[in-house]
Amino acid sequence: MAQAMVKRIVSSSACTFAGLAQKTYIRNVAASSKVAASKKERVLPTEGEITKSVFMSQSTDIYTNLALEDWLYKNMDFTNHHVMMVWRNEPCVVIGRHQNPWLEANVPLLSEKEIALARRNSGGGTVYHDRGNLNITFFAPRERYDRNYNLKLIKRALFRSFGIKSTINERQDLIVRDKYKVSGTAAKLGRLTGYHHCTLLVNANKADLSKALAKREHGIQTKATASTRSEVANLKDLDNRITVENLQTALGYEYLRTPALHLDDGGQSLIAKQRGFQFVNPTDDWFPGLAELKNDLVSWDWCFGRTPMFTVSRSFPVPIGLLAPSKVYSATQELVINMTVEKGLINDVTLSIPPGLIESGFHGEASVITHLKGKRFTSEALNALQDAMLTRHHVSDVKELDDKEQFVAKCFDQVVNTM
Structure with a gap:
């Protein structure tokens, strides 16, 4: 029934803009x-x-959706016209503007499963999206930005349509059953415009969510914003009738029936005065310059290169079989790798090689360091390390690393989180 009501609304010329009219409207608002x-x-x-x-x-x-959000933020005038945007994504992990992706997400798994990693323009923590999430962005003039208003509106929609009770905690997350998080929140405030966005877990794949955001042994030290881990639940766990589609409808109606500045219920008479539900097609034809915004958001330099500076320190015990056989060592022989990473690139690196590994024939730290500086903190650095060790052989027909070099490469592989 709810979906049928949406179809009636979006087909009405009084409540929506379509095709050329919609595009002209957007350009006029931008101007x-x-x-x-x-x-x-x-x-x-x-x-x-x-x-x-x-x-x-x-x-x-x-x-595309992050680019659309950014385009609206930069180009539209919300002085007389407030907007709630609803959107969904294929599986992805989205980090905050000031976060470290290697610390927040299981980067190797994302690469293996071809799950996108994106950095958004707002602050806040890391979230997992899939088609079981509904994402919501509230746009308003900066002076009328009101995160509490938005969250209470969502709360009211959940209760009105599905009987789901929720609370807003001190972090401004939505909590159900006094424990489980169903929505996180973040925002961006500019000189003229502010937006607040959040995601609602409806029927997300919690197993994939857990794997994608799994903590690993990184040895990373950073001042980047860290996520606060919470137990999560799907809204469908509370009411199996709820879907992303009917939740979108419920939230849309709640938004349209509520006055812009306070949380009264204006009912159907207020809904009739609004501009209604509008499908938007995020393309350059509708939003000139959108493709350029998207290209920036897709780039490695944005997703990874904007990471605040961090250091990494990891120690790896050397297997007995790789140590000099004629020696007895009183202490554990450990290879220690220390790095400084700036803008996603290795700025400094130190390999502390234990005596047992040197005495068994491994050497050449200086040449290794030279090859690593300036490389991305990815498999690119691992490849540079392997190339550096191969060049030390000084024998043109040697194409493989020996067992000691393979051990060092394996340790380095674990540091840069490659598969």
């Missing part, structure tokens, strides 16, 4: 935002002069 930006002070409208829309993205690509 008006430039006028607003040129003014030192804005005169904000009264609540009764503000209309609302629910934008429904037709893309399920994380980079």
Whole structure:
């Protein structure tokens, strides 16, 4: 029934824009935002002069949806028109603007499973998305940005439509059954515009979520923002009738029936005055310049290269079989790898090679370090390490590493988290 109601709304010319009309509307709003930006002070409208829309993205690509979010933030004027955007993604991990992906996500697993990793423009912690999540972004003028309003609106929609009770904790997460997190939250505030976004777990694959965000032994020290781990639940665990589609409908109606600045219930009469549900097609044709924004978000330099500086220190016991056979050592022989990584590139590295490994024939730390500096903190660095060790042989027909070199390469492999 709820889906049928959405179809009736989006097919009504009074409640939606389509095709050329929609694209023209977006360009006009973008142009008006430039006028607003040129003014030192804005005169904000009264609540009764503000209309609302629910934008429904037709893309399920994380980079496209983040680019659309960024485009709206930069180009639209929300002074008289507030927007809630709803969107879904194929499996991906999304980190906050100031986070370290190697610390927050299981990067090797993501690569193996071809799960996208994206860095968003807002702060906050790391989240896992799949088609069982509903993502929501609330856009408003900066002066009227109100995260508490948005979360209470979601709470009310969950209870009105599904009888699900939830609470807002001190971190502004939505909690059910006094324990389980169903929604996290993050935001971005600019000079003119602010947005608050969150994701609701409806029927997400919790096993994949757990694996994608699994903590590993990294030895990383950093000042990057760290995520707070929480027990999570799907809303479907509380009511098996709930789907992403009918939740989207429930939230959309709750948004449209609620005045822009306070949480009264305006009912059907207020819904009729709004701009309704609008499908949006995130392409350059509709949103000029969107492709360029997406290209930036896809790039390695953004997803990984924007990581705050960090150091790594790892120790690895050397197997007895690799030590000099004629020697007896009183202490454990350990290979120690220390690195400094800036902008995702290895800036400094030290290999502390224990006496037992040197006496068994391994040497050449200086040449290894020379080859590693400036390499990405990925398998690129591992390949450089292997090449450096091969060049030490000075024999053109030697194509393989010996057992000691293979051990060092394996340890380095674990440091840079390659598979």
